[in-house]
Amino acid sequence: MTLRASRFAPAALAGLLAACTLGAAQADEVQVAVASNFTAPIQAIATDFEKDTGHKLVAAYGATGQFYAQIKNGAPFEVFLSADDTTPQKLETEGDTVKGSRFTYAIGTLALWSAKEGYVDSEGKALSDNQYQHLSIANPKAAPYGLAATQVLAQLGLTDQVKAKIVEGQNITQAYQFVSTGNAELGFVALSQIYKDGKVTGGSAWVVPADMHDPIKQDAVILNKGKDSPAARALVEYLKGPKAAAIIKSYGYQL
Incomplete structure (x- = not known):
């Protein structure tokens, strides 16, 4: 019995190491441009997102118009959380986003x-x-x-x-x-x-x-730099989920 166990131990260990390696490979980092008004909510969401998915969210905060210029100039953002819906739509029209990824994540x-x-x-x-x-x-x-x-x-x-x-x-x-x-x-x-x-x-x-005033519809979109990023896709899906929705509502946004 002991000999049999020792024979299979290397295989079991290899499987365990493979699983750990796969888990590490699946964990990724996503670079996100976030409209300043959404600073507190995204920080709260990031904590749950990282805990639930293993992916890390790295955010930069600023004005939507400034982010548009930075994205057009090659900034390394993979996801854009805008303070409006027109800027992501414009980027979409100009071919700078992943088709079909744009959606309204909050109404300010x-x-x-x-x-x-x-x-x-x-x-x-x-x-x-x-x-x-x-x-x-x-x-x-x-x-x-x-x-x-x-x-x-x-x-x-x-x-x-x-x-x-x-x-x-x-x-x-x-x-x-x-x-x-x-x-x-x-x-x-x-x-x-x-x-x-x-x-x-x-x-x-x-x-x-x-x-x-005009509705402040805030759209999110995956940018071209995030088209092959599992973390970018995971974040967009997470923003549509119940945990993110509860946080967004708690800060006075409508959905």
């Missing part, structure tokens, strides 16, 4: 926010009261949330009134930072930056009604 919500408690009421009257010196928004040419902010101002008839007060961030993260550091009393930010599990986490805010 715009909020008017102040770091001061009680400064902004539930109807956003602080905006028209005009008692502030600076209003922060993201660059409307590069960031969809910035474009939405300009549409809200236009609908309220405040474009000319607040023009001299606007401080413009390169992306929605910088727009948020202007307010959080006190450099602007008010700012249009992504709700996801100030919201968790059903409530605003600090300061005061007006959640802007969705009909005051």
Whole structure:
């Protein structure tokens, strides 16, 4: 019995090593360009994604328009999580994406926010009261949330009134930072930056009604550099699953 066991031990060991090697080969790393508004959700999703799949997510954060330029210039991103649907669609039309991989992973919500408690009421009257010196928004040419902010101002008839007060961030993260550091009393930010599990986490805010601006449909797509990447495909599928959906909703997005 002992001799028989010793004869089969090398084969069993070889099988075990092969399984370990296969598992290591299947684990991969995916380079992801992530719109700034989605920073907190993707960080939370990454933890579960890596635990459940073994793949590692490496993210870069920035404005959608800037990512478009970087992708066109050969940046090594394999998956793009945009803050709009038009930029991924444009990349798709231009042949820079894997056909059929584009989908809407979240619908964003715009909020008017102040770091001061009680400064902004539930109807956003602080905006028209005009008692502030600076209003922060993201660059409307590069960031969809910035474009939405300009549409809200236009609908309220405040474009000319607040023009001299606007401080413009390169992306929605910088727009948020202007307010959080006190450099602007008010700012249009992504709700996801100030919201968790059903409530605003600090300061005061007006959640802007969705009909005051174009829908902020956020699309994801696999880029050509990720066409042969198991991790890229796995991430896209994971974003469509229940665990990711629960996290996305918890930050105030719609699906």
